[in-house]
Amino acid sequence: MQLDPAPGGAAALRPPPLPHPGDAFDAAAALRGCAGGDRAALRALYDAFAPRMLGVAMRLLRRRDLAEEVVHDAFMRIWEKAASYDPARGEPATWIFTILRRLALNVLRGEARTDLVEDYDRLDVASDEADAEAVVSALSDADALRRCLERLEPLRRHAIVLAYTRGLTHGELAGRLGVPLGTVKSWIRRSLAALRECMA
Structure with a gap:
């Protein structure tokens, strides 16, 4: 999946240096980097979260093509909205997966699966x-x-x-x-x- 949130193309998304074994990934720092226009920070978030996000999207949408599209759109939204992340209101992962689930729910609405949407909306509210x-x-x-x-x-x-x-x-x-x-x-x-x- 190609990420290209700004001019420069995918080549501009150079991965950051690999962390030392045992280092914990700092998602909050990566979000701050995204807010500052650091494409490498977006790539780091993608590498850290994309596989898990795809799994959640697959469980919700049950179609890989839709799931991949939602994950891609989620990272575009993360890039655009990173400055709005407030660590006082929750962990980075909670914020990221909330974006993902809301986009997936929009797809379900588009597929006219309103029965599932209403239940998943409540599940999303309760997810914290x-x-x-x-x-x-x-x-x-x-x-x-x-x-x-x-x-x-x-x-x-x-x-x-x-x-x-x-x-x-x-x-x-x-x-x-x-x-x-x-x-x-x-x-x-x-x-x-x-x-x-x-x-x-």
């Missing part, structure tokens, strides 16, 4: 909650998504909500939940199938 159960509880009793989520076993529900609202990979979910990677993959696959069937 630290606990997955709080996310489920934040959905109104009448929501189809909550009703279907509540049919899942607690750990499977926890995994699916974290995957959607936090963009965690299967490996990260396995580490966070303390279960084997294969188990997480099975939970996500079966949970998505159950949700699709429930909401059909």
Whole structure:
């Protein structure tokens, strides 16, 4: 995917020097760089977040072409709006994934999937909650998504909500939940199938 937010083309997006092993990626600093017009900072954000963002977009949109387009548009928005990021209001990842989810919801609206949009809107509002159960509880009793989520076993529900609202990979979910990677993959696959069937 090509990023070209300003004159100079993709070649102008030269990757920053690789961090020393063990160094934590400073997303807030990268956003400040974007706000100052540093294209290398945008590339660093892309390298750090794009794979996870694509996974979230795929889960929401279920089409790779749409997911890739939304991720690209999200980085254009990040580039344009980086100066508006306020660290006092939340972590960089929360801000970034909020942009992504809102763009994905716009696509769903364009596809006339209003039933899913209403539920995902509420899921997006609740996504700053630290606990997955709080996310489920934040959905109104009448929501189809909550009703279907509540049919899942607690750990499977926890995994699916974290995957959607936090963009965690299967490996990260396995580490966070303390279960084997294969188990997480099975939970996500079966949970998505159950949700699709429930909401059909």
